[in-house]
Amino acid sequence: xxxxxxxxxxxxxxxxxxxVKSGDVVLDIGSHDGVMFxxxxxxxxxxxxxxxxxSKVINEKNYTLxxxxxxxxxPPEKFDVITMLAVLxxxxxxxQKQLAKDCFMFLNKGGRVIITVPSxxxxxxxxxxxxxxxxxxxxxxxxxxxKPKDTLNIFxxxxxxxxxxxxxxxxxxxxxxxxxx
Numbered sequence: 177x178x179x180x181x182x183x184x185x186x187x188x189x190x191x192x193x194x195x196v197k198s199g200d201v202v203l204d205i206g207s208h209d210g211v212m213f214x215x216x217x218x219x220x221x222x223x224x225x226x227x228x229x230x231s232k233v234i235n236e237k238n239y240t241l242x243x244x245x246x247x248x249x250x251p252p253e254k255f256d257v258i259t260m261l262a263v264l265x266x267x268x269x270x271x272q273k274q275l276a277k278d279c280f281m282f283l284n285k286g287g288r289v290i291i292t293v294p295s296x297x298x299x300x301x302x303x304x305x306x307x308x309x310x311x312x313x314x315x316x317x318x319x320x321x322x323k324p325k326d327t328l329n330i331f332x333x334x335x336x337x338x339x340x341x342x343x344x345x346x347x348x349x350x351x352x353x354x355x356x357x
């Protein structure tokens with residue numbers, strides 16, 4: 177990852193971190209290299225990351241990274257928080273409602289889903305930055321013009337209530353925090 181990729185990733189992580197409580201057990205869907213868990217050290221009790229780009233299970237002090245897709249490879253346990261940072265826009269539309277239902281099943285009552293999604297105009301910007309080799313643009317080819325407002329429909333239809341919504345990075349990114357009711 178290039179410096180700008182890392183910067184953008186760190187901004188998303190810092191936005192999510194505000195909604196993680198001390199002692200939480202965290203599931204990160206699309207965990208990549210587990211950098212989020214490194215930044216949550218001293219805050220979370222335990223973490224599990226799932227990512228299809230991993231080639232093997234990685235065990236660290238208080239988190240495990242698992243190759244594969246959620247929920248297929250998810251351990252049979254409940255979590256206090258599920259994060260999906262820059263992930264939902266990669267999920268095919270016909271699988272999004274099931275994703276929300278699966279999140280509901282793996283969360284403790286009162287658990288939170290923390291999601292970041294880019295605004296649609298970001299795809300154009302990422303294409304330019306990738307062609308200029310300023311960013312690596314991880315899986316940009318999977319973007320399909322996801323509309324952030326659809327996040328509300330996907331998760332509120334699965335018995336989640338919206339706790340927090342904000343735009344950040346000059347309105348180019350969106351944060352949603354839902355609670356299992």
